[in-house]
Amino acid sequence: METRSGRSAVVVGGGIAGLATGLALRRAGWDVRVRERTADGAAAGAGLVLWPNAVHCLQVLGVAGAVRERASVLHRSTLRRPSGRLLSSVDARELARRCGQPLLGIARADLGEVLTRALGRDALHLGCEVTDPAGEEADLVVGADGISSLVRRSLWPDGPRPDHRGYTAWRALVPGADLLRGTGAAEGAGETWGRGERFGVVPVGAAGTYVYATADAPRGARAGDELGELRERFGRWHAPVPALLAAIEPGTVLRHDVHDLPVGATALQRGRTALVGDAAHALEPNLGQGACLALEDAVVLAHALDAEGSVPSALLRYERERLPRVTALARRSRHLGHLAQSAHPLLVLARDAAVSATPARLGLRAAGRVAGWRPPTSPPTSPPARTPQEPR
Structure with a gap:
C-alpha cells in the first residue's frame, strides 16, 4: 500500500480500535506500525453488534462488503422477560432504511481478520509490547490499548482510573446456527x-451465535x-437460552468485571498522541456501541489529520469533534446499566411496565439518535464544541 514519505504513526494496541485506526491512517497515506503485545490481537473475544454508524465507517475503510459477507444481518432487536414475554421490539430494517446501513452481528475474530487483511500483515506487529509510548519514533502515537491503557497513564499518571460498575459479564460463542433456526x-x-x-443472544454469521450475560x-x-x-x-429462562447454554463448549466462556471510565474526565489527546476506543472513553456495555465508537474514532482521526496542517492542530480538532458524542453516550450507557441491572422487585416491575408502555416509534427514534451518526465528509461549518479541561 502506498504511503506518503515523512508521515509515520505508531498505533499501540492491535484490537478492533487499533486495526481500524491503522487502516484509516494507512488509507490516508501514513506509514503505520500497529504494535500488539499479545500473539493473537483481535482474535480474542466473542462477538459484537455493528450498528449502522459503524457500518458507515467500514464503508469509509473499504471493508464493509467483506464484513457483511461474514456477518448476520439483524432484522430486529428485542427485549424480553425471563418468561419470554416481549417487552419491546425495534424494527432494525426500518432503522437501516433511516440510517442508510444495516445492523450486523459478527464474531470479533472475523471482524479482526477482515481489518488485518485490509491493513496488511506487514503493518501489524504481534507480540510487540510498547513500554515507553513517549519514546516511539513517529510523528503520531495512537493509544488503542484498551481500558487499562498504558498510553493514557503515561500522558496523565494521576488521571482517572476505570470504575467498577457493580456487576460482572460473561461472553461466549456457540458454534453452529441450528439452535436458532425456527425461533x-x-x-x-x-x-x-x-x-x-x-x-443476550446475537447471530454472528457462520461463526454461530454470540451469547452474553451479566449479573x-x-x-x-x-x-x-x-x-x-x-x-x-439462566438455565430455566425462555427458549432458546437453555439450548444455547447446553451447547457452549467447556472452557470457552470468558468472564470479566464491568468497568468504564469516569464520564467526561478523560481528554483524548496531548501533543502528538491521541487516544481511541476504550483507551479514550470505555463505556459500560449497554448500548452495543463499544466497537462502533472505536470505528468512528478511527475515521474521524484520519479525517482530522488530512484536513489540518499539523498533528497537534489535527488532534485538537479530533478531540473537539469526538468529546460531545462519546460523553453523551457514556452517560446514557451508565443510566441504562442502572436501569437494566435493577434487582429490587418493585423497581423491576416499574421498569418493565415503563418499557412495555413505550411506543415502538419512540424506541426506533432513540435507536436512530445513536445509530444515525455519519462519518465526516467535509470540514465542519459550525464553531467547535468547547474542550473540557484535561485531567491533571
Whole structure:
C-alpha cells in the first residue's frame, strides 16, 4: 500500500480500535506500525453488534462488503422477560432504511481478520509490547490499548482510573446456527432482563451465535466453573437460552468485571498522541456501541489529520469533534446499566411496565439518535464544541 514519505504513526494496541485506526491512517497515506503485545490481537473475544454508524465507517475503510459477507444481518432487536414475554421490539430494517446501513452481528475474530487483511500483515506487529509510548519514533502515537491503557497513564499518571460498575459479564460463542433456526432469535439480536441479571443472544454469521450475560457481583468474584454458573443462573429462562447454554463448549466462556471510565474526565489527546476506543472513553456495555465508537474514532482521526496542517492542530480538532458524542453516550450507557441491572422487585416491575408502555416509534427514534451518526465528509461549518479541561 502506498504511503506518503515523512508521515509515520505508531498505533499501540492491535484490537478492533487499533486495526481500524491503522487502516484509516494507512488509507490516508501514513506509514503505520500497529504494535500488539499479545500473539493473537483481535482474535480474542466473542462477538459484537455493528450498528449502522459503524457500518458507515467500514464503508469509509473499504471493508464493509467483506464484513457483511461474514456477518448476520439483524432484522430486529428485542427485549424480553425471563418468561419470554416481549417487552419491546425495534424494527432494525426500518432503522437501516433511516440510517442508510444495516445492523450486523459478527464474531470479533472475523471482524479482526477482515481489518488485518485490509491493513496488511506487514503493518501489524504481534507480540510487540510498547513500554515507553513517549519514546516511539513517529510523528503520531495512537493509544488503542484498551481500558487499562498504558498510553493514557503515561500522558496523565494521576488521571482517572476505570470504575467498577457493580456487576460482572460473561461472553461466549456457540458454534453452529441450528439452535436458532425456527425461533425469533434467528432474526435479530435479543436481550432478556431479569432481576439484576441479563442474557443476550446475537447471530454472528457462520461463526454461530454470540451469547452474553451479566449479573450483579462484587469486584473479582469468580466461579470455579463459569459455564456451570451460567447454566445455574439462566438455565430455566425462555427458549432458546437453555439450548444455547447446553451447547457452549467447556472452557470457552470468558468472564470479566464491568468497568468504564469516569464520564467526561478523560481528554483524548496531548501533543502528538491521541487516544481511541476504550483507551479514550470505555463505556459500560449497554448500548452495543463499544466497537462502533472505536470505528468512528478511527475515521474521524484520519479525517482530522488530512484536513489540518499539523498533528497537534489535527488532534485538537479530533478531540473537539469526538468529546460531545462519546460523553453523551457514556452517560446514557451508565443510566441504562442502572436501569437494566435493577434487582429490587418493585423497581423491576416499574421498569418493565415503563418499557412495555413505550411506543415502538419512540424506541426506533432513540435507536436512530445513536445509530444515525455519519462519518465526516467535509470540514465542519459550525464553531467547535468547547474542550473540557484535561485531567491533571
